[in-house]
Amino acid sequence: MEKISASEITPEHLYLTRRQFIATASAVAAGALLSACGAPTPTPTSGVALPAPKASQAADELGDKLTPYDTITNYNNYYEFSLDKESVAPLSKNFRTSPWTVQVGGLVNQPRTFGLEELLKFEQEERIYRLRCVEAWSMVIPWIGFPLSKLLAQVDPLSKAKYVRFETLYDPKQMPGQQNSFMDWPYVEGLRLDEAMHDLTILATGLYGKPLPPQDGAPIRLIVPWKYGFKGIKSIVKIDLVEEMPISFWMASAPHEYGFYANVNPDVSHPRWSQATERRIGELSRRKTILFNGYADQVAQLYAGLDLRKNY
Numbered sequence: 536m537e538k539i540s541a542s543e544i545t546p547e548h549l550y551l552t553r554r555q556f557i558a559t560a561s562a563v564a565a566g567a568l569l570s571a572c573g574a575p576t577p578t579p580t581s582g583v584a585l586p587a588p589k590a591s592q593a594a595d596e597l598g599d600k601l602t603p604y605d606t607i608t609n610y611n612n613y614y615e616f617s618l619d620k621e622s623v624a625p626l627s628k629n630f631r632t633s634p635w636t637v638q639v640g641g642l643v644n645q646p647r648t649f650g651l652e653e654l655l656k657f658e659q660e661e662r663i664y665r666l667r668c669v670e671a672w673s674m675v676i677p678w679i680g681f682p683l684s685k686l687l688a689q690v691d692p693l694s695k696a697k698y699v700r701f702e703t704l705y706d707p708k709q710m711p712g713q714q715n716s717f718m719d720w721p722y723v724e725g726l727r728l729d730e731a732m733h734d735l736t737i738l739a740t741g742l743y744g745k746p747l748p749p750q751d752g753a754p755i756r757l758i759v760p761w762k763y764g765f766k767g768i769k770s771i772v773k774i775d776l777v778e779e780m781p782i783s784f785w786m787a788s789a790p791h792e793y794g795f796y797a798n799v800n801p802d803v804s805h806p807r808w809s810q811a812t813e814r815r816i817g818e819l820s821r822r823k824t825i826l827f828n829g830y831a832d833q834v835a836q837l838y839a840g841l842d843l844r845k846n847y
């Protein structure tokens with residue numbers, strides 16, 4: 536596995552993608568997508584993981600090969616378990632993901648607590664497949680999930696709700712990294728409400744046709760394809776609609792380095808490294824980073840009039 540210098544990476548994976556694939560519950564729609572990824576056409580399922588495409592054969596829509604499953608699940612940024620990326624998988628192997636609930640409330644008309652079975656039902660009803668992720672070191676990952684907007688619609692946000700605040704499980708016994716007192720646990724992230732309601736924003740429950748493994752954020756995590764990976768909060772237990780901008784984990788930990796928006800912008804350098812290029816795991820050369828990771832046509836209007844160099 537390729538060793539990456541710590542000076543070249545940001546605190547979390549940048550799990551970014553290029554295209555939204557929305558599949559209906561029918562096997563035809565799911566089959567068409569997975570066939571495009573080089574995977575066999577599945578038969579109709581009922582809560583059963585879809586067949587995983589072979590990384591040696593599958594590619595995204597730009598022709599880039601998928602990152603092997605073993606790499607995705609054994610080289611992880613998940614500080615709740617460890618700062619060492621190759622230690623996360625063994626430390627998280629006994630992490631309990633069931634039973635699991637996600638409390639959704641705040642400025643809403645109908646606050647609710649959702650069990651994992653309900654969340655998986657959303658995924659089965661409106662399954663979305665995504666490919667591609669990019670950063671200083673990067674992977675191409677076939678995520679499976681459902682639109683965050685589908686969940687938020689269930690609680691009926693109030694008109695004064697402007698932001699969405701997410702919170703990770705706090706359990707130092709299961710997550711030894713949370714015993715590090717130098718960091719402000721639990722992990723918190725946030726989006727503007729319009730970002731959260733965008734069709735590209737999903738809650739992921741699986742990858743490679745399999746349930747999400749603990750080291751990748753099981754049982755449910757956020758994927759915002761045009762933002763850097765530290766926005767992809769893992770193991771979510773709480774979601775609140777709020778009026779004021781949430782102070783995220785990295786904003787609190789290193790406010791001089793991390794802002795609220797975290798949009799992919801190659802023209803804005805991190806204080807300690809350039810973000811103009813990124814490295815694909817398994818490749819020696821670097822490639823240019825693309826504004827909004829190639830999603831400018833879909834999301835640039837969200838930031839009309841906003842100085843993206845100041846609001847990073």
